[in-house]
Amino acid sequence: xxxxxxxxxxxxxxxxxxxxxxxxxLTVIFGGLMFALLGKDPVDALFSFFIEPLLEVWSLHxxxxxxxxxxxxxxxxxxxxxSNNWNIGAEGQxxxxxxxxxxxxxxFYEWHxxxxxxLMMILGMVGGALYAAIPAxxxxxxxxxxxxxxxxxxxxxxLFLDWLVRGLWRDPAGxxxxxxxxxxxxxxxxxxxxxxxxxxxxxxxxxxxVGVWFMMRYMLKGFQVVVLGQSERxxxxxxxSSRGMIWFSMLFSGALAGLAGISEVSGSIGHLQPxxxxxxxxxxxxxxxxxxxxxLGIIASGLVLALTYLGGEGAQLSIGVSDKVTRVFQGxxxxxxxxxxxxxxxxxxxxxxxxxxxxxxAGR
Amino acid sequence: MIIxxxxxxxxxxxxxxxxxxxxxxxxxxxxxxxLGVEGMMIIGAVCAFAVAQLSGSPLIGVGAGILAGAVFxxxxxxxxxxxxxxxxxxxxxxxxxxxxxSGMLGESFVGVPGVKLQPIAIPLLADIPFLGPLLFRQDLIxxxxxxxxxxxxxxLFRTRSGLKLRAIGDNHGxxxxxxxxxxxxxxxxxxxxxxxxxxxxxxxxLVYTPQWVENMSAGRGWIAxxxxxxxxxxxxxxxxxxxxFGAVTIGQLHAQAFGIGLPSQLLSALPxxxxxxxxxxxxxxxxxxLINTPASLGKPFVPxx
Numbered sequence: 001x002x003x004x005x006x007x008x009x010x011x012x013x014x015x016x017x018x019x020x021x022x023x024x025x026l027t028v029i030f031g032g033l034m035f036a037l038l039g040k041d042p043v044d045a046l047f048s049f050f051i052e053p054l055l056e057v058w059s060l061h062x063x064x065x066x067x068x069x070x071x072x073x074x075x076x077x078x079x080x081x082x083s084n085n086w087n088i089g090a091e092g093q094x095x096x097x098x099x100x101x102x103x104x105x106x107x108f109y110e111w112h113x114x115x116x117x118x119l120m121m122i123l124g125m126v127g128g129a130l131y132a133a134i135p136a137x138x139x140x141x142x143x144x145x146x147x148x149x150x151x152x153x154x155x156x157x158x159l160f161l162d163w164l165v166r167g168l169w170r171d172p173a174g175x176x177x178x179x180x181x182x183x184x185x186x187x188x189x190x191x192x193x194x195x196x197x198x199x200x201x202x203x204x205x206x207x208x209x210v211g212v213w214f215m216m217r218y219m220l221k222g223f224q225v226v227v228l229g230q231s232e233r234x235x236x237x238x239x240x241s242s243r244g245m246i247w248f249s250m251l252f253s254g255a256l257a258g259l260a261g262i263s264e265v266s267g268s269i270g271h272l273q274p275x276x277x278x279x280x281x282x283x284x285x286x287x288x289x290x291x292x293x294x295x296l297g298i299i300a301s302g303l304v305l306a307l308t309y310l311g312g313e314g315a316q317l318s319i320g321v322s323d324k325v326t327r328v329f330q331g332x333x334x335x336x337x338x339x340x341x342x343x344x345x346x347x348x349x350x351x352x353x354x355x356x357x358x359x360x361x362a363g364r
Numbered sequence: 365m366i367i368x369x370x371x372x373x374x375x376x377x378x379x380x381x382x383x384x385x386x387x388x389x390x391x392x393x394x395x396x397x398x399l400g401v402e403g404m405m406i407i408g409a410v411c412a413f414a415v416a417q418l419s420g421s422p423l424i425g426v427g428a429g430i431l432a433g434a435v436f437x438x439x440x441x442x443x444x445x446x447x448x449x450x451x452x453x454x455x456x457x458x459x460x461x462x463x464x465x466s467g468m469l470g471e472s473f474v475g476v477p478g479v480k481l482q483p484i485a486i487p488l489l490a491d492i493p494f495l496g497p498l499l500f501r502q503d504l505i506x507x508x509x510x511x512x513x514x515x516x517x518x519x520l521f522r523t524r525s526g527l528k529l530r531a532i533g534d535n536h537g538x539x540x541x542x543x544x545x546x547x548x549x550x551x552x553x554x555x556x557x558x559x560x561x562x563x564x565x566x567x568x569x570l571v572y573t574p575q576w577v578e579n580m581s582a583g584r585g586w587i588a589x590x591x592x593x594x595x596x597x598x599x600x601x602x603x604x605x606x607x608x609f610g611a612v613t614i615g616q617l618h619a620q621a622f623g624i625g626l627p628s629q630l631l632s633a634l635p636x637x638x639x640x641x642x643x644x645x646x647x648x649x650x651x652x653x654l655i656n657t658p659a660s661l662g663k664p665f666v667p668x669x
Contacts, residue, residue, distance in 0.1 A: 003446050005666055086452055138640070144647040147399065147452065148590045152636040155583055163629035285456055324467035331461025335439065338449040338457060346448070346666075 005346040015343040020290055020297070022343075023336035024304065030332055040319055048318045049311035049325075059310060061196030065268050066309045068201035069094070069260035069277070071302035073284035075209045076256030078293040079216075080249040083229040087250055089135065089150025090257040091281025092157035093128040097258020098265040099161055100127025102272050105187035106169050106180045116186045120262055128258015129251040131157065136250035140243045146250070154281070162274045169272060180272040189267035199267030201260070206299065208256055213295040225249065257281060278309065279327075286334040292341075305330065370614065371498055376572055378610025379509045380405070380564035384588035385595070385602045386512045387560020392592055393520060394553035395533035395660035399455025400440050402585025403462020404558050408433040408565025410466040413576045414473060416569075422481040426505065426566045433562015434555050436462065441554040445547050448664040463579060470576045478574035481505065505567045512560070517599040529553060533658035536665045546665055561585065583636065590639045594646050596656035605642075612638045 028050070032042035053059045073090045080087040087093075101124030104116060134153060138144040162178075169180045189199040216222035228235035228245045235242060265276055287305050291298030312326030342348060350358040384401055391398050411432035416425025440458050443449040481503045489500040520526040532539040532546050540546045564584070569576055587609060595601035616631040647653050 005446075005448060007666065088456065138644055142644050142648045143650055143653065144640075144644050145593060148586060148593070148643055149640050151586050152583070152590075152639050155636045156633045159629040159633045163627050167627065282456075282460060285453075286460065289453055322468055322471050324464055324471065327460065327464025328468055329464075331457060331464045334453070334457040334460060335443065338454050339443055339447050342447040342449060348447070 002351050004349040004351060005342070006349055007346055008344075012344050015340075016292065019340035019343055020292060020301070020337060023290070023333065023340045026336045026340075027329060027333045030336075031329055034325075034328070035321070038321060040321060045315060045319055045321065049315045049329075050307060052314055052318070053307060053310040058196050059314075061193075061198040062310055063303065063306050064192075064198035064202040067302045067306035068199075068205045068267075069264050069280040070284050070287045070305055071205035071299055072201070072208055072260040072263070073253075073257045073281060074287035074291065074298045074302060075205070075212050075295050076253030077284055077288045078291070078295060078298060079212060079225055080253040081229075081288060082216075082293050083225040083245050083249040084232070085136075085139070085246055085249045086147045087132060087135065087150050087253050088147055088285060089132070089152075089154045089281070090253065090284055091277065091279065092150070092154035093131045093254040093257035094261035094264075094277055094281045095154075095157040095161050096131040097124040097128035097254075097261030098272065098276055099157075099164065099261075100124060100130075100258070101262025102169075102180065102183070102265055105183040105266075106272065109181050109184065112184055112186050114186065116184070117189065117266070120187060120266060121259060124258045124262025125255040126258070128261060129255040131258070132250045132254020133247075136247050139250075140246045146246075161272065161276070165272050165274055171271070178274050182271045183266060187266060188270060189263055197268070199263070201263035201267045204259060204263060205302070208259075209295040209299050216295065221248070257284075283309075283330055286330050286337075289334060290337050305333075308333075365494075368494065368498060370618065373617075374607065374610045374614045375498065375502070375506065376610075377613045378607045379506050380567045380572065380584055381588050381591060381609055382603055382606035383505070383509045383512060383567065384561045384564035384585060385591040385606060386509075386516050386599065387557035387564075388588055389592050389595070389597055389599060389602055390516060390520070390529070390560075391553045391557035392661055393533045393597060393658055394529050394550050395536055395658050395663065395665075396444065396550050396554055397451045397455065397662040398437070398440055398444075398458070398554060398557055399452060399589065400437070400458025400462065400585075401557070401561050401588050402581055402583065403459035404433045404436050404561035405462075405565040405568070405585045405588075406466040406579070406581045407436045407462045408562030409569040409580060410470040410473075410565075410576060411562070412566030413478060413569035414469065416479050417473060417476060420479065422479045422570050423504070425479070425570055426481065426563065429562045429566025429570075430559045431562065433565060434559040437554050437558020437561070440558075441551050444664070445550050445554070448666055451662050451664070459585070467578050470578060473576040474578070476576065478569065478576065480574040481570045503571050505563065505571060508563065513599050513603045520599070530658070533660055536660045536663070540665070540667055546667070550665075561588075564588070587635065587639055590643055594642050596646065596652065597658065598656075609635060609638065 032046055035042045035045035077090060101120045103123060104120055135146040135150040138149050139146045165180055166178045171179055171181045189201060192198050192200055224240045228240055228242050232242050265272060269276060283305055287298055287301045290301035308326050308329045312323045315321050316323045384405055388401055408429040412425040412429030415428035416422045440454055443454045444451045483501050483503050486500040490496045528544050529549055532544060532549055536546045568580055591602055591605045594605045613635050616634045620628050620631050
């Protein structure tokens, strides 16, 4: 038995929409198998993982809280990935954005002003963008691989935050706990609705997604991103600067990751602490791919991945499985997304023996 | 003797980097970029620890680590070689999945005291003053790491199969036309990389710190990837680079222990910062990078039929 690929004449529009759904279904099936192996009732487990969080108003709010950073970061990453710039250090840009955004409420902790919140958000974006400027500079100027440098910077950012909250920025009245002063009310991102905790970060995420969708579809910049990403040579002939694109896509994705960082800290934590993210920056990579690097798709996929976080927490309480299951689910999902995407460009032919073959994705 | 003690710890810290980087070097020489080293390493670490714990034999644990890394890399191979999925994204998926699965598998082993792989003294050589205890009173994995460097170097540059592998990495189209099995060779190269990453992981959980801690690879897989670039895809330079990084890691640990007045976080960040600096220095020279990089690296291959 062997597998052969047959290139389609064009992209299959049918599978472009269906493949993420197939991937989701496969993940759920494999997840059920995994729960069965762990000795849990798969239907029960899947219910408490994927359905239960959707049944209560408060947990829908939690869903929005977790989806906000995922969507914000992933929308930025989609621009970077489409232009063939592999920023995988969003977790670091998130962290630095949280730090620079917290500068005002932590250092000038007595400043009460309606200006505080907008300034925090802007500083968070600037911080994230500047941190992403390091791999951008190294790639544009020295031709250094941005995958490795942006990733190394994640570790450095996390250590920097750790040092800050244990040292310079530690709350003097905080009984030696490693955390900063709590933000004043004017520095806290308010709730969107009176029914629960979900803050304006979610609105930022939706606005960013729609804005980027518009840019990619109707603006020259979006066209440049796609052309340079598919063929740098073609882009050069059109007079587009690939160095300029490195800068644009890295700074843009960094800024959105930074905004996600400060929104998360200001909206749902209220102070800085050594750990501010359950790996949003890495999970956002999955969100970006599951959304097929399309900003509107990313809104949907961000909600799905947020659900895996919530489901993991819930399942830990209700059926006693480890919250590590979340990461496994996320990894599985990305695998299935990537393998199902093959169907968009190829027909998959499983050759069984002489003259017998099964073709997946024929006719479409 | 303090210098000897420090050098011993440098060797222990460098070995996993060298092993994982050697595996990735072979994979990349065949034209495949597997960014999942971190994930394969951590899977190797947890499987090696668990099996050593359950069987009571660290040697069987080492075998399990190698096997686990190889099996895990098969996932990557199937996706990128058979289904021509994006190599960068698939490598990331491998890392994310590896960290998740290892966390789940290892949960019941957290805090369990581990079994350490015991050193093997080589007769006569072990008695040489200074060098003996450093080089000839080591554990099996250290010896394997040296054999690996020698063996890979010989394989790549002195054998016909090695030449074919490099040819595939430089131009898979021509290699295919010449009748070389591109996909099959790449499968084997990915498997080899996975086995090495698994072995490196086994070293972490059975030698370096004989216990299981979640995320214990702590970015070493990524540093190994950087090492391959640093070494411009040459085995001996991987060895040199690996030891350089090992020395930085150990140096900062000793500096922390002596309390030289710098924050510990700054020192802990040193190996990562060093990686960036080294990458910049190496990649600055565009021409040498272009000459050394396997020309088909990361490009998908679909044979025409």
